[in-house]
Amino acid sequence: MPCMVQSAAHRRRVLAGIGAVLLVPMWPASVRAQPVIAELQAGGARIELQFAEGFDAALRQRATRWVERALVAIVGYFGRFPLTEVELLVQPVAGAGVRHGTAFGHPAPYVRLRVGTDTTTAQFDDDWVMVHEFVHLAVPRVPRRQSWLQEGLATYVEGIARVRAGQLDAAAMWHGLQRDMPQGQPQAGDAGLDHTPTWGRTYWGGALFSLLADVQIRRRSGVQRGLEHALRGVLAAGGSYADAWDLPRILAVGDAAIGQPTLEELYALMKDCPAPIDLAGLWADLGVVARGPTVELRDDAPLAAVRRAIAG
Ligand SMILES: [Zn+2]
Known part of the structure:
Protein backbone atom coordinates (compact mmCIF):
# COMPACT_ATOMS: atom_id res chain seq x y z
CA MET A 1 0.00 0.00 0.00
CA ALA A 138 -17.46 32.05 6.49
CA VAL A 139 -19.68 31.45 9.53
CA PRO A 140 -18.54 30.19 12.94
CA ARG A 141 -19.69 26.70 13.89
CA VAL A 142 -22.78 26.67 16.09
CA PRO A 143 -24.36 24.01 18.34
CA ARG A 144 -26.01 21.26 16.25
CA ARG A 145 -29.55 22.20 17.28
CA GLN A 146 -28.94 25.64 15.78
CA SER A 147 -27.45 24.44 12.50
CA TRP A 148 -30.37 26.22 10.78
CA LEU A 149 -28.17 29.34 10.82
CA GLN A 150 -25.26 27.60 9.08
CA GLU A 151 -27.41 25.71 6.57
CA GLY A 152 -29.83 28.57 6.03
CA LEU A 153 -27.09 31.08 5.24
CA ALA A 154 -25.36 28.62 2.90
CA THR A 155 -28.66 27.83 1.15
CA TYR A 156 -29.59 31.50 0.72
CA VAL A 157 -26.21 33.05 -0.05
CA GLU A 158 -24.90 30.59 -2.64
CA GLY A 159 -27.35 31.60 -5.38
CA ILE A 160 -26.88 35.31 -4.75
CA ALA A 161 -23.11 34.96 -4.85
CA ARG A 162 -23.35 33.12 -8.18
CA VAL A 163 -25.72 35.72 -9.70
CA ARG A 164 -23.37 38.52 -8.71
CA ALA A 165 -20.46 36.64 -10.30
CA GLY A 166 -22.42 36.30 -13.54
CA GLN A 167 -22.66 32.54 -13.09
CA LEU A 168 -26.42 32.24 -12.60
CA ASP A 169 -29.38 34.09 -14.08
CA ALA A 170 -31.11 36.34 -11.53
CA ALA A 171 -34.62 35.24 -12.53
CA ALA A 172 -33.59 31.59 -12.17
CA MET A 173 -32.24 32.31 -8.69
CA TRP A 174 -35.40 34.13 -7.54
CA HIS A 175 -37.54 31.42 -9.09
CA GLY A 176 -35.67 28.84 -7.03
CA LEU A 177 -36.17 30.83 -3.84
CA GLN A 178 -39.86 31.34 -4.56
CA ARG A 179 -40.34 27.65 -5.35
CA ASP A 180 -38.41 26.25 -2.38
CA MET A 181 -38.87 28.78 0.42
CA PRO A 182 -42.28 27.42 1.53
CA GLN A 183 -40.41 24.37 2.82
CA GLY A 184 -39.03 26.63 5.53
CA GLN A 185 -42.42 27.64 6.86
CA PRO A 186 -43.45 26.09 10.19
CA GLN A 187 -45.53 22.96 9.86
CA ALA A 188 -48.29 21.90 12.26
CA GLY A 189 -46.73 21.21 15.65
CA ASP A 190 -43.45 23.02 14.86
CA ALA A 191 -41.90 25.36 17.37
CA GLY A 192 -39.28 28.03 16.63
CA LEU A 193 -36.10 27.50 14.61
CA ASP A 194 -34.06 26.55 17.69
CA HIS A 195 -36.46 23.71 18.52
CA THR A 196 -37.45 22.19 15.15
CA PRO A 197 -34.43 20.40 13.63
CA THR A 198 -36.27 19.05 10.56
CA TRP A 199 -34.72 19.22 7.11
CA GLY A 200 -37.16 21.88 5.90
CA ARG A 201 -36.77 24.16 8.91
CA THR A 202 -33.00 23.69 9.01
CA TYR A 203 -32.23 24.49 5.36
CA TRP A 204 -35.21 26.59 4.24
CA GLY A 205 -36.28 27.92 7.62
CA GLY A 206 -32.73 29.20 7.94
CA ALA A 207 -32.85 30.53 4.37
CA LEU A 208 -36.10 32.33 5.20
CA PHE A 209 -34.41 33.96 8.20
CA SER A 210 -31.56 35.01 5.90
CA LEU A 211 -33.85 36.49 3.23
CA LEU A 212 -35.90 38.40 5.81
CA ALA A 213 -32.70 39.73 7.35
CA ASP A 214 -31.33 40.80 3.96
CA VAL A 215 -34.55 42.61 3.03
CA GLN A 216 -34.87 44.34 6.38
CA ILE A 217 -31.22 45.43 6.53
CA ARG A 218 -31.55 46.99 3.07
CA ARG A 219 -34.85 48.68 3.88
CA ARG A 220 -33.42 50.23 7.01
CA SER A 221 -30.19 51.36 5.36
CA GLY A 222 -31.66 52.75 2.15
CA VAL A 223 -30.12 49.74 0.35
CA GLN A 224 -26.64 50.84 1.46
CA ARG A 225 -26.14 47.73 3.61
CA GLY A 226 -27.11 44.09 3.22
CA LEU A 227 -26.68 40.69 4.82
CA GLU A 228 -23.21 40.39 3.32
CA HIS A 229 -22.04 43.40 5.34
CA ALA A 230 -23.18 41.76 8.58
CA LEU A 231 -21.41 38.53 7.59
CA ARG A 232 -18.27 40.42 6.55
CA GLY A 233 -18.36 42.00 10.02
CA VAL A 234 -18.34 38.56 11.62
CA LEU A 235 -15.35 37.58 9.46
CA ALA A 236 -13.57 40.82 10.34
CA ALA A 237 -14.09 40.03 14.03
CA GLY A 238 -12.30 36.72 13.53
CA GLY A 239 -15.39 34.54 13.23
CA SER A 240 -15.19 31.70 10.71
CA TYR A 241 -15.73 27.96 10.49
CA ALA A 242 -12.37 27.55 12.20
CA ASP A 243 -14.07 28.56 15.46
CA ALA A 244 -17.22 27.73 17.37
CA TRP A 245 -19.23 30.71 18.56
CA ASP A 246 -22.58 30.73 20.26
CA LEU A 247 -25.28 31.88 17.91
CA PRO A 248 -26.28 35.10 19.72
CA ARG A 249 -22.66 36.27 19.50
CA ILE A 250 -22.63 35.81 15.72
CA LEU A 251 -25.81 37.85 15.40
CA ALA A 252 -24.64 40.56 17.80
CA VAL A 253 -21.33 40.98 15.96
CA GLY A 254 -23.16 41.04 12.62
CA ASP A 255 -25.61 43.65 13.86
CA ALA A 256 -22.79 45.78 15.26
CA ALA A 257 -21.14 45.77 11.84
CA ILE A 258 -24.24 47.17 10.14
CA GLY A 259 -25.34 49.47 12.96
CA GLN A 260 -28.85 48.07 13.31
CA PRO A 261 -30.42 45.29 15.41
CA THR A 262 -32.01 43.33 12.58
CA LEU A 263 -30.42 39.92 13.11
CA GLU A 264 -31.10 39.91 16.84
CA GLU A 265 -34.69 41.10 16.35
CA LEU A 266 -35.43 38.41 13.80
CA TYR A 267 -33.85 35.78 16.01
CA ALA A 268 -36.03 36.85 18.94
CA LEU A 269 -39.04 36.53 16.63
CA MET A 270 -38.21 33.13 15.15
CA LYS A 271 -36.14 31.18 17.67
CA ASP A 272 -38.86 29.92 20.00
CA CYS A 273 -42.11 30.50 18.11
CA PRO A 274 -43.27 29.13 14.73
CA ALA A 275 -43.60 32.65 13.16
CA PRO A 276 -45.11 31.84 9.73
CA ILE A 277 -44.21 34.46 7.13
CA ASP A 278 -46.49 35.99 4.48
CA LEU A 279 -44.38 34.84 1.55
CA ALA A 280 -46.94 35.81 -1.10
CA GLY A 281 -46.86 39.37 0.23
CA LEU A 282 -43.07 39.38 0.39
CA TRP A 283 -42.65 38.22 -3.23
CA ALA A 284 -45.20 40.81 -4.39
CA ASP A 285 -43.36 43.58 -2.53
CA LEU A 286 -40.03 42.46 -4.02
CA GLY A 287 -41.50 42.26 -7.52
CA VAL A 288 -40.92 38.53 -7.95
CA VAL A 289 -43.91 37.35 -9.98
CA ALA A 290 -44.36 33.68 -10.93
CA ARG A 291 -44.49 33.13 -14.70
CA GLY A 292 -44.69 29.40 -15.44
CA PRO A 293 -41.25 27.81 -15.08
CA THR A 294 -39.57 31.11 -14.18
CA VAL A 295 -40.37 34.51 -12.67
CA GLU A 296 -40.78 38.03 -13.94
CA LEU A 297 -38.78 40.61 -11.99
CA ARG A 298 -40.86 43.79 -11.86
CA ASP A 299 -39.32 47.18 -11.21
CA ASP A 300 -42.64 48.82 -10.26
CA ALA A 301 -42.90 46.79 -7.01
CA PRO A 302 -42.55 48.64 -3.66
CA LEU A 303 -39.30 46.86 -2.75
CA ALA A 304 -37.85 46.46 -6.26
CA ALA A 305 -34.81 48.50 -5.27
CA VAL A 306 -34.19 46.12 -2.36
CA ARG A 307 -34.45 43.11 -4.70
CA ARG A 308 -32.09 44.69 -7.22
CA ALA A 309 -29.58 45.45 -4.45
CA ILE A 310 -29.67 41.79 -3.38
CA ALA A 311 -29.35 40.40 -6.91
CA GLY A 312 -31.05 41.41 -10.14
ZN1 LIG B 1 -24.57 22.72 4.16
Missing part, protein backbone atom coordinates in the same frame (compact mmCIF):
# COMPACT_ATOMS: atom_id res chain seq x y z
CA PRO A 2 1.70 3.27 -1.03
CA CYS A 3 1.84 5.95 1.59
CA MET A 4 -0.64 8.76 1.10
CA VAL A 5 1.02 12.09 0.30
CA GLN A 6 -0.01 14.54 2.97
CA SER A 7 0.72 18.20 3.45
CA ALA A 8 2.35 19.30 6.67
CA ALA A 9 -0.88 21.06 7.61
CA HIS A 10 -2.81 17.88 7.02
CA ARG A 11 -0.47 15.87 9.21
CA ARG A 12 -0.65 18.45 11.95
CA ARG A 13 -4.42 18.28 11.77
CA VAL A 14 -4.56 14.52 11.96
CA LEU A 15 -2.10 14.34 14.83
CA ALA A 16 -3.72 17.17 16.74
CA GLY A 17 -7.10 15.57 16.37
CA ILE A 18 -6.53 11.96 17.27
CA GLY A 19 -3.01 11.65 18.62
CA ALA A 20 -0.16 9.65 17.16
CA VAL A 21 -1.41 6.32 18.45
CA LEU A 22 -4.44 6.08 16.21
CA LEU A 23 -3.90 7.01 12.60
CA VAL A 24 -7.25 6.60 10.90
CA PRO A 25 -7.11 6.79 7.10
CA MET A 26 -9.13 9.74 5.90
CA TRP A 27 -10.31 7.97 2.76
CA PRO A 28 -11.50 4.42 2.12
CA ALA A 29 -8.79 1.97 1.05
CA SER A 30 -10.12 2.00 -2.53
CA VAL A 31 -9.17 5.66 -3.00
CA ARG A 32 -6.20 5.87 -0.68
CA ALA A 33 -3.49 5.89 -3.31
CA GLN A 34 -1.47 9.07 -3.79
CA PRO A 35 -3.73 12.06 -4.41
CA VAL A 36 -2.84 14.68 -7.00
CA ILE A 37 -2.50 18.04 -5.34
CA ALA A 38 -3.11 21.43 -6.92
CA GLU A 39 -2.73 24.75 -5.17
CA LEU A 40 -4.95 27.76 -5.83
CA GLN A 41 -4.75 31.31 -4.50
CA ALA A 42 -7.85 33.44 -4.07
CA GLY A 43 -8.91 36.39 -1.96
CA GLY A 44 -5.81 36.20 0.22
CA ALA A 45 -6.15 32.47 0.81
CA ARG A 46 -4.28 29.35 -0.17
CA ILE A 47 -6.56 26.54 -1.30
CA GLU A 48 -5.08 23.07 -1.53
CA LEU A 49 -7.01 20.85 -3.89
CA GLN A 50 -6.42 17.13 -3.34
CA PHE A 51 -7.76 14.75 -5.97
CA ALA A 52 -8.07 11.16 -4.84
CA GLU A 53 -7.10 8.44 -7.32
CA GLY A 54 -9.70 8.05 -10.03
CA PHE A 55 -9.58 11.45 -11.76
CA ASP A 56 -7.98 11.68 -15.16
CA ALA A 57 -6.23 14.88 -16.24
CA ALA A 58 -9.23 16.19 -18.20
CA LEU A 59 -11.60 15.71 -15.26
CA ARG A 60 -9.11 17.32 -12.90
CA GLN A 61 -8.98 20.30 -15.24
CA ARG A 62 -12.78 20.63 -15.31
CA ALA A 63 -12.99 20.23 -11.55
CA THR A 64 -10.24 22.80 -10.95
CA ARG A 65 -12.14 25.32 -13.10
CA TRP A 66 -15.27 24.49 -11.04
CA VAL A 67 -13.46 25.34 -7.81
CA GLU A 68 -12.00 28.52 -9.34
CA ARG A 69 -15.48 29.72 -10.36
CA ALA A 70 -16.79 29.07 -6.85
CA LEU A 71 -13.85 31.03 -5.45
CA VAL A 72 -14.74 34.01 -7.65
CA ALA A 73 -18.34 33.90 -6.40
CA ILE A 74 -17.41 33.61 -2.75
CA VAL A 75 -14.67 36.26 -2.79
CA GLY A 76 -17.08 38.61 -4.57
CA TYR A 77 -19.74 38.16 -1.90
CA PHE A 78 -17.53 38.27 1.18
CA GLY A 79 -14.82 40.58 -0.15
CA ARG A 80 -12.19 37.93 0.62
CA PHE A 81 -11.94 34.20 1.10
CA PRO A 82 -13.21 33.34 4.59
CA LEU A 83 -10.05 31.52 5.70
CA THR A 84 -6.35 31.94 5.01
CA GLU A 85 -5.90 28.27 4.24
CA VAL A 86 -8.19 25.35 3.47
CA GLU A 87 -7.92 21.89 1.99
CA LEU A 88 -10.45 20.43 -0.42
CA LEU A 89 -10.53 16.65 -0.67
CA VAL A 90 -12.19 15.61 -3.93
CA GLN A 91 -13.25 11.97 -4.18
CA PRO A 92 -14.56 10.20 -7.29
CA VAL A 93 -17.88 8.40 -7.48
CA ALA A 94 -19.53 6.65 -10.40
CA GLY A 95 -21.76 8.65 -12.72
CA ALA A 96 -22.12 12.34 -13.54
CA GLY A 97 -22.68 15.38 -11.37
CA VAL A 98 -21.46 16.83 -8.10
CA ARG A 99 -22.93 14.44 -5.57
CA HIS A 100 -22.08 15.66 -2.14
CA GLY A 101 -20.11 18.15 -0.13
CA THR A 102 -19.37 18.39 3.56
CA ALA A 103 -17.46 21.04 5.47
CA PHE A 104 -15.51 19.89 8.52
CA GLY A 105 -14.28 22.17 11.25
CA HIS A 106 -11.95 19.95 13.22
CA PRO A 107 -9.04 20.07 13.81
CA ALA A 108 -8.71 22.56 10.94
CA PRO A 109 -11.37 23.44 8.36
CA TYR A 110 -11.51 21.31 5.26
CA VAL A 111 -14.15 20.36 2.71
CA ARG A 112 -14.79 16.90 1.29
CA LEU A 113 -16.48 16.68 -2.10
CA ARG A 114 -17.75 13.68 -4.03
CA VAL A 115 -17.78 14.17 -7.77
CA GLY A 116 -19.01 11.82 -10.52
CA THR A 117 -16.20 10.85 -12.88
CA ASP A 118 -18.46 11.61 -15.88
CA THR A 119 -19.30 15.16 -14.74
CA THR A 120 -19.38 17.55 -17.70
CA THR A 121 -18.32 21.20 -17.81
CA ALA A 122 -21.99 22.21 -18.06
CA GLN A 123 -22.79 20.23 -14.91
CA PHE A 124 -19.90 21.81 -13.04
CA ASP A 125 -21.04 25.26 -14.24
CA ASP A 126 -24.54 24.55 -12.92
CA ASP A 127 -23.42 23.25 -9.55
CA TRP A 128 -24.31 24.92 -6.27
CA VAL A 129 -22.57 22.56 -3.85
CA MET A 130 -19.09 24.08 -3.96
CA VAL A 131 -20.29 27.62 -3.24
CA HIS A 132 -22.63 26.31 -0.51
CA GLU A 133 -19.70 24.62 1.25
CA PHE A 134 -17.55 27.74 0.94
CA VAL A 135 -20.30 29.82 2.58
CA HIS A 136 -20.13 27.44 5.56
CA LEU A 137 -16.48 28.40 5.98
